[in-house]
Amino acid sequence: MYYIVVNYVVSLIEGMEGTSLQTITMKTIILFLTLCIASVKCQDVGRCGYIQASNQYQVLEINNRCYHMVQDSVTWEQAASRCNSRNGTLAIIRDDATNNQLIQRAMSLDANDMANVSFYWIGGRVQTPGAAITWQRDINGAEVTNMYTAYVDDEPLGSGTTGCLILDPASMGWATDFCTVTLELAGYVCELASGSMSNLRTGASKVLLTFLLTLVLGYLV
Structure with missing residues (x-):
């Protein structure tokens, strides 16, 4: 140019x-x-500036991916559907760096009165206690094999075939809850492509x- x-x-x-x-x-x-x-x-x-958010501080880029920390309280299944409709997926957290950055941003949003929620759905399901996590497909449509976990103490709890992962910033890790339940203080994290x-x-x-x-x-x- x-x-x-x-x-x-x-x-x-x-x-x-x-x-x-x-x-x-x-x-x-x-x-x-x-x-x-x-x-x-x-x-x-x-490269994440194209993402429409009520506050751009809810959007951050990690490892060439964009993460939108949506403040709407919905079920896990609704959150997954909304992310898919944006050509994204509920966040697939693959390592400590990504997990820590999302937690730090969530805590910062809360501390600066820019958050309506305290927890965030992420893109994994746990069918039985101790079972491996089944993740949403990657934003490219590929199946995900991801061995990384960041459970808080006493998790995952036994919630049968309906257990879904939720990011708990205050505990610096993940918890589980029923996928079909709308939690008043639970938003969700969409993972989207970086740039276009x-x-x-x-x-x-x-x-x-x-x-x-x-x-x-x-x-x-």
């Missing part, structure tokens, strides 16, 4: 016969300053539009 801009500026300057060097210099400086500002604004959006080609194209378009507007204004000055 920048090579195209530089080449365009060079050809523009070469075509400015009779124009003073000072005018050319000022126009070039304005052009590149505007491009820098536009680029910074595009980067600020981030449409977002990248939008950012490039903003830079190009800014360049063209600056060029027009430069001629008018």
